[in-house]
Amino acid sequence: MSVKTPEAKPVHKIVELVGSSPTSWEDAARAAVETAAKTMRDLRIAEVTRLDMKIEEGKVVAYRARVTMSFKDND
Amino acid sequence: MSVKTPEAKPVHKIVELVGSSPTSWEDAARAAVETAAKTMRDLRIAEVTRLDMKIEEGKVVAYRARVTMSFKDND
Amino acid sequence: MSVKTPEAKPVHKIVELVGSSPTSWEDAARAAVETAAKTMRDLRIAEVTRLDMKIEEGKVVAYRARVTMSFKDND
Amino acid sequence: MSVKTPEAKPVHKIVELVGSSPTSWEDAARAAVETAAKTMRDLRIAEVTRLDMKIEEGKVVAYRARVTMSFKDND
Amino acid sequence: MSVKTPEAKPVHKIVELVGSSPTSWEDAARAAVETAAKTMRDLRIAEVTRLDMKIEEGKVVAYRARVTMSFKDND
Amino acid sequence: MSVKTPEAKPVHKIVELVGSSPTSWEDAARAAVETAAKTMRDLRIAEVTRLDMKIEEGKVVAYRARVTMSFKDND
Amino acid sequence: MSVKTPEAKPVHKIVELVGSSPTSWEDAARAAVETAAKTMRDLRIAEVTRLDMKIEEGKVVAYRARVTMSFKDND
Amino acid sequence: MSVKTPEAKPVHKIVELVGSSPTSWEDAARAAVETAAKTMRDLRIAEVTRLDMKIEEGKVVAYRARVTMSFKDND
Amino acid sequence: MSVKTPEAKPVHKIVELVGSSPTSWEDAARAAVETAAKTMRDLRIAEVTRLDMKIEEGKVVAYRARVTMSFKDND
Amino acid sequence: MSVKTPEAKPVHKIVELVGSSPTSWEDAARAAVETAAKTMRDLRIAEVTRLDMKIEEGKVVAYRARVTMSFKDND
Amino acid sequence: MSVKTPEAKPVHKIVELVGSSPTSWEDAARAAVETAAKTMRDLRIAEVTRLDMKIEEGKVVAYRARVTMSFKDND
Amino acid sequence: MSVKTPEAKPVHKIVELVGSSPTSWEDAARAAVETAAKTMRDLRIAEVTRLDMKIEEGKVVAYRARVTMSFKDND
Numbered sequence: 001m002s003v004k005t006p007e008a009k010p011v012h013k014i015v016e017l018v019g020s021s022p023t024s025w026e027d028a029a030r031a032a033v034e035t036a037a038k039t040m041r042d043l044r045i046a047e048v049t050r051l052d053m054k055i056e057e058g059k060v061v062a063y064r065a066r067v068t069m070s071f072k073d074n075d
Numbered sequence: 076m077s078v079k080t081p082e083a084k085p086v087h088k089i090v091e092l093v094g095s096s097p098t099s100w101e102d103a104a105r106a107a108v109e110t111a112a113k114t115m116r117d118l119r120i121a122e123v124t125r126l127d128m129k130i131e132e133g134k135v136v137a138y139r140a141r142v143t144m145s146f147k148d149n150d
Numbered sequence: 151m152s153v154k155t156p157e158a159k160p161v162h163k164i165v166e167l168v169g170s171s172p173t174s175w176e177d178a179a180r181a182a183v184e185t186a187a188k189t190m191r192d193l194r195i196a197e198v199t200r201l202d203m204k205i206e207e208g209k210v211v212a213y214r215a216r217v218t219m220s221f222k223d224n225d
Numbered sequence: 226m227s228v229k230t231p232e233a234k235p236v237h238k239i240v241e242l243v244g245s246s247p248t249s250w251e252d253a254a255r256a257a258v259e260t261a262a263k264t265m266r267d268l269r270i271a272e273v274t275r276l277d278m279k280i281e282e283g284k285v286v287a288y289r290a291r292v293t294m295s296f297k298d299n300d
Numbered sequence: 301m302s303v304k305t306p307e308a309k310p311v312h313k314i315v316e317l318v319g320s321s322p323t324s325w326e327d328a329a330r331a332a333v334e335t336a337a338k339t340m341r342d343l344r345i346a347e348v349t350r351l352d353m354k355i356e357e358g359k360v361v362a363y364r365a366r367v368t369m370s371f372k373d374n375d
Numbered sequence: 376m377s378v379k380t381p382e383a384k385p386v387h388k389i390v391e392l393v394g395s396s397p398t399s400w401e402d403a404a405r406a407a408v409e410t411a412a413k414t415m416r417d418l419r420i421a422e423v424t425r426l427d428m429k430i431e432e433g434k435v436v437a438y439r440a441r442v443t444m445s446f447k448d449n450d
Numbered sequence: 451m452s453v454k455t456p457e458a459k460p461v462h463k464i465v466e467l468v469g470s471s472p473t474s475w476e477d478a479a480r481a482a483v484e485t486a487a488k489t490m491r492d493l494r495i496a497e498v499t500r501l502d503m504k505i506e507e508g509k510v511v512a513y514r515a516r517v518t519m520s521f522k523d524n525d
Numbered sequence: 526m527s528v529k530t531p532e533a534k535p536v537h538k539i540v541e542l543v544g545s546s547p548t549s550w551e552d553a554a555r556a557a558v559e560t561a562a563k564t565m566r567d568l569r570i571a572e573v574t575r576l577d578m579k580i581e582e583g584k585v586v587a588y589r590a591r592v593t594m595s596f597k598d599n600d
Numbered sequence: 601m602s603v604k605t606p607e608a609k610p611v612h613k614i615v616e617l618v619g620s621s622p623t624s625w626e627d628a629a630r631a632a633v634e635t636a637a638k639t640m641r642d643l644r645i646a647e648v649t650r651l652d653m654k655i656e657e658g659k660v661v662a663y664r665a666r667v668t669m670s671f672k673d674n675d
Numbered sequence: 676m677s678v679k680t681p682e683a684k685p686v687h688k689i690v691e692l693v694g695s696s697p698t699s700w701e702d703a704a705r706a707a708v709e710t711a712a713k714t715m716r717d718l719r720i721a722e723v724t725r726l727d728m729k730i731e732e733g734k735v736v737a738y739r740a741r742v743t744m745s746f747k748d749n750d
Numbered sequence: 751m752s753v754k755t756p757e758a759k760p761v762h763k764i765v766e767l768v769g770s771s772p773t774s775w776e777d778a779a780r781a782a783v784e785t786a787a788k789t790m791r792d793l794r795i796a797e798v799t800r801l802d803m804k805i806e807e808g809k810v811v812a813y814r815a816r817v818t819m820s821f822k823d824n825d
Numbered sequence: 826m827s828v829k830t831p832e833a834k835p836v837h838k839i840v841e842l843v844g845s846s847p848t849s850w851e852d853a854a855r856a857a858v859e860t861a862a863k864t865m866r867d868l869r870i871a872e873v874t875r876l877d878m879k880i881e882e883g884k885v886v887a888y889r890a891r892v893t894m895s896f897k898d899n900d
Contacts, residue, residue, distance in 0.1 A: 037508030058637030112358030208337030262733030412808030583712030787883030
């Protein structure tokens with residue numbers, strides 16, 4: 001069937017968050033997932049796309065994990 | 076200042092929509108932008124990342140534009 | 151089951167045409183699709199892979215769209 | 226001279242076939258070329274773009290050659 | 301024949317402009333070509349290298365086309 | 376503020392020249408810069424993108440430097 | 451010395467496993483290594499090639515590590 | 526269902542062998558497949574990823590085929 | 601102002617260390633940062649560019665993190 | 676020890692030949708190797724970098740192999 | 751032997767400097783090397799990774815060479 | 826016309842030399858060209874593909890130029 005009037009549908013959504021924790025990357029990444037889950041339904045997989053550390057005066061003060069979630073959006 | 080407890084902040088959001096129109100890519104792309112604008116504030120630029128056509132019985136029945144909007148998310 | 155004698159089957163066919171119109175890329179692309187449809191059955195999608203303009207004496211004399219159709223060939 | 230009405234011309238055609246033979250890649254590739262030649266004129270060069278083998282119960286039962294022919298289409 | 305004194309000749313020039321129109325990408329691109337033509341002779345082809353839209357308050361206010369012209373410079 | 380009529384502005388210009396000298400790449404490159412400076416204002420940086428030599432009868436007869444200048448064009 | 455009859459020798463083997471743990475990526479990766487070690491001798495290094503999380507109802511239920519081991523195979 | 530204890534499963538295995546024959550690449554590749562088949566079940570496809578020749582005193586003494594088999598491993 | 605005599609200034613410095621720990625990648629990475637901090641001032645961010653494990657007799661004996669620090673050097 | 680006067684040494688030589696045979700790629704490649712061997716000593720390995728076929732009137736009239744030999748040159 | 755406590759060792763260091771001279775790239779590059787040598791021991795090779803020129807009023811006022819030194823750091 | 830017996834013809838030859846001089850890259854590159862010219866006829870262009878310096882005790886002791894000559898070989 002053909003399209004009659006202009007219309008649009010979402011096809012892809014990518015969201016990235018950076019989580020941060022003073023003790024571990026697992027905590028940092030979990031914080032990122034839980035923040036994302038507040039506004040998005042149906043998250044299944046969250047990939048870690050960068051791990052780094054924040055340093056102050058020669059000491060690690062935060063482990064940070066960049067977390068990427070990619071999915072179809074039918075809202 | 077150092078981070079004390081796990082926390083997370085969004086850093087990047089990419090949204091793609093495919094708009095469709097029987098007459099022009101401008102109409103198709105505009106439909107994509109207006110659909111995105113219903114749920115997102117502060118859109119400034121929308122890039123066209125693919126143009127194609129839907130064909131039925133040898134005729135073009137829809138011009139389609141894939142539109143990508145990328146921005147910081149501070150919601 | 152194993153193959154007994156030499157034989158061959160088509161696996162992929164890609165066709166590109168350049169359509170041209172004095173007024174719009176939609177007309178140019180539609181001309182490309184309709185030309186292709188004369189000799190090919192079952193076209194469903196045609197992607198635009200290049201847009202350009204032909205210029206004469208500082209004026210645009212043609213909008214041109216390169217259109218690519220890719221599909222399985224079982225003729 | 227400028228273009229006056231929408232028109233289109235083919236610019237590129239790529240065809241891929243997979244030939245198969247129980248004895249050699251030469252036979253497999255030749256089968257692919259001869260199959261293509263039934264519907265296309267003026268083939269000059271056919272490039273091999275993949276060689277593989279079909280295996281059954283630990284034995285090679287077919288040598289297969291993917292053959293790509295690329296040319297201008299002025300039909 | 302060999303070169304006797306230092307000398308130089310231009311070999312390549314690439315110019316990009318962004319055209320903008322409230323109604324269509326064709327108008328936007330044509331504006332880019334006509335602006336370029338004021339200072340350059342012998343333009344033959346102008347390629348579209350980016351299409352986007354400027355958005356205000358959720359509406360498309362401008363269709364924009366980035367146009368690239370590349371040529372030998374013998375001025 | 377939105378755009379009302381079609382308009383265009385230059386965004387990028389890349390110019391390449393090849394300078395040539397019988398004695399050094401410095402002379403060759405300087406010749407390229409000075410040639411470019413005759414028609415362009417506000418050159419700040421010129422990058423060398425290729426060095427080669429012209430050879431005749433087994434001897435180097437010219438050192439050549441391809442020089443690329445890239446800048447915003449607001450003429 | 452030349453080869454007289456057809457013969458073959460292994461040259462490279464790459465194995466990937468995904469380990470999974472409810473508490474940490476270290477546990478997940480260690481599980482992957484220990485599983486691989488059951489059938490392979492002489493593992494020396496295991497590289498992490500992907501970290502992700504499995505999510506259920508907005509919570510992280512598993513930390514997963516993809517582990518890649520690459521080595522010469524002389525069995 | 527969520528994961529309760531650390532566990533791991535294989536996801537990918539890639540094996541490469543080089544077969545060698547004094548007379549043809551078909552013999553060389555077949556030797557590689559038959560060697561691999563001694564320890565692996567369910568091989569279906571083997572791709573040729575390099576063809577070369579061993580040379581001694583200006584003569585070809587062996588035709589060699591590097592063969593790559595990639596598959597899921599559920600052992 | 602122009603340069604009168606030969607002179608040089610540092611523009612970029614990249615340092616990589618591999619930290620190692622029997623228990624976690626966090627400990628391994630922190631060891632790398634603290635080692636780097638002994639001789640470098642003003643470290644702010646340290647990125648993890650590789651995680652792997654050292655294996656002995658089928659067991660993980662060390663978690664290792666390659667850490668990269670990149671910065672301007674004005675010493 | 677330091678270098679006192681200008682001097683030069685070869686570091687790399689790559690030679691490509693295309694062999695051709697009416698019957699097989701092995702014959703084609705062997706012809707390429709034997710041609711190269713007339714003027715080069717110490718060839719050890721010759722890699723096949725392209726296989727194609729020459730076609731006349733829909734028939735394969737030649738199997739062709741492009742063969743690349745790369746080596747240090749200390750002549 | 752296995753690692754017992756967290757520890758770290760440097761594995762790679764890359765330093766880049768830009769040298770500048772009014773007369774030649776050789777002088778510019780030599781200045782970069784000599785500046786680097788003040789604080790680093792055991793430099794053996796310095797690669798040129800960019801040559802450019804600083805321009806004022808259409809004249810070359812400095813030849814600049816970006817020099818990269820990469821080495822193992824065992825301090 | 827078709828090919829009747831196996832035959833081969835050279836299609837490409839690439840030669841690289843590294844020239845070295847205590848004073849300049851021009852001298853280093855010229856030495857490379859003159860060395861190549863002793864055994865090759867018809868050199869026309871020689872491209873510089875790497876410039877570096879040899880360092881001893883913190884001083885530049887040689888400027889080195891890697892020079893690449895690529896051409897058809899019809900010997």
